[in-house]
Amino acid sequence: MTHRRGATVLAILLAAAAALSLLHVLAARPGPMIRAQSRPLAVLPELPVRPELSAAHLAALPEARYDAVIATLLPAAVSAHADTAYRLREDTVLYAADRTTPVARLAARNFLGEPSVVVPVEHSGDWLRVLTPARQRLPSHPAGTDPASTNSAGALAPAQTSAWLRADSLSSPTILVNRIIVSVSAQTLSLIGIGSRTWPVGVGAPGTPTPIGVTGYLEARYRDAAQGQAEHPVQLTSLHSTAADEPFGGNDGGLIGIHFQASASGAVSHGCIRVPLEAIAAVNALPLGTLITIEE
């Protein structure tokens, strides 16, 4: 080999090494708000489904649905992480923190007759803690008045609850590649993940604020002309108002939703996030179970 040829080869090798180093650096930079799980939840233990309670006992448990208040549910953490959503094999028992005491049941099909979406946010052996759609306490009921409640005295009623269930209760995983971040102070909604975008949105008025410092999930979506949403589906989240039992009246549990509004800006809502046309279309395209975090 001549010196000229050798220099060329060396240059090529150095360039390749530099490229590889660059790629390594890029790969090592942490993505915003997405943290690696200590265990890939997409792979569930292949355990046979074992009967937990008799059908009668299961039916006797309160159903953890959007309009229920179940004091024995656990408050959810401020932040939560999930990369997979699931369905239930069948109506399933929800347990307290001791993973022994049944506290509620989660129906395999929701109020629409569609498969219920379940989002695990913690695991421990064969157990998973999942976000649940029911309330733990009404905002009008002071903390500590219900001995069954796990709230500490003085705390706001949780906007999001959780409970434990057996991992073998779940099936049909759906990978979650995006997350919704709402900033109440900035009055924005952002999609984080693939195709990140941000839109200005309307949030709760001072008297009926949108709960902050909470993480829930997209629970269901539906069109409802009675709510003025005949064209663009309401995106029901698992979150509830922390300021009032029913900030918009009714009996459905102070539900926090994302819905289209032609004039989607300002602190004007009863707690919901009002979004423009493009935003509702983007959110509507996300799989149910997608996490939504509402920050101050």
Add this chain to the structure above:
Amino acid sequence: MIALSVFAAVLGALLLVPLSAAAASIGPGYQQPGKPLNHLGGYLTPGGRVAYCIDAGLPSAVARDTGDSGVVESVNGLAAAEMLSLNTLLVRHGDTSDANTAAAVAMAVWSIAGDAAYQAEGGDGYVLVRAPADQRMAIQALADRFRAEAAAVTATPPTAVLSISIDAGDDYGGILALDASPGVTGTVVLTNAVFADTGGATRSSVSAGARLAVVAAPPSGSTAYRILASSSDLVVPAAPAASVHVYPTSGAQTLVAAGDSPSIVLAASTSDLRDRLIPSLGTTAQPAAEVGGTVIDTASLLHVPSSGVQLRWSGYLQPMDSNTPQCAASTLAFESSEPVTITTDGVFSSELFAVTDRSVGTVFWTATLTRNDVVVAEGLCGDSAETTVITAPETPLHLPVVSG
């Protein structure tokens, strides 16, 4: 002299006592003094029966072999009517021990069996001299009476006729009549009917002249039918037949005694003159209903009797997916609160049956027509036109109202 007396006694014995056991002998009546064979009255057959001569002018049968020809239907060429008169006379009066009666019977027998020969011999006047003078008027009177009786006998064959009428205003009613000559008594059996007073289809001791109310009992599965009535044991009381018992004597008088007096058993049957119609029933039920609503059924009726029928509905509830209709007490869910009385043809509706949440499923209806608590028509369980599907109303889906 003694020998002559003995001879006369023997001769007299021979004359008075049959020479053989097959000879007839003198019976009740009178012998002409000095002429013992000139007898007016009856004879005794070898078997001991009282018999009478029918051949005036022939020698007496006494001391001659008398045969037994049994009961015959004709003697001396007599016709059936004369045989009947002769036998009637002998049955009524012939078997007697009274001399006057026997004498009168003998005179009447000659008149019936051979009056020409009797008159040629001299008739009543000729034979009456055989009787004591003080009895002759009485004997003549009896003979005349017996002759009149015999002449009045007619050879009318007995008859028995059953008939059934249909009530003009009601196909279910009628009258059973038994007419007979002479009077009869027997058992009558009805088909498709019962006697109104007993409810039974068989009645014994029905006599001529009976008029009995009957009620139709329509057979199941038919649309038209008739009532039948029959009897096979209508007994006519025993009466003389046109036959006599004959005892011939060769070369001498033929004797006759009473012949048969049989009782006769008649049979009779009848049926309606026209078909009786059974009310027909066609029904249609409301095909679907919802909890909280009502169900109605309608019936079309034909051939309804003016006396009326009762109409009622029953509904039998089974699961929605049931393929085998079961109309039984265990599945009965609906029933008419009271039957409807109907007296004319037409279309009639049931009451409104209220549907509750306990009625969800398939209801199979049957309508029933009764008359006096007897089913006369009934719908078929499982008829597709008599099926109602009851559903629970759909609960409107409530969509959660977000806080807005």
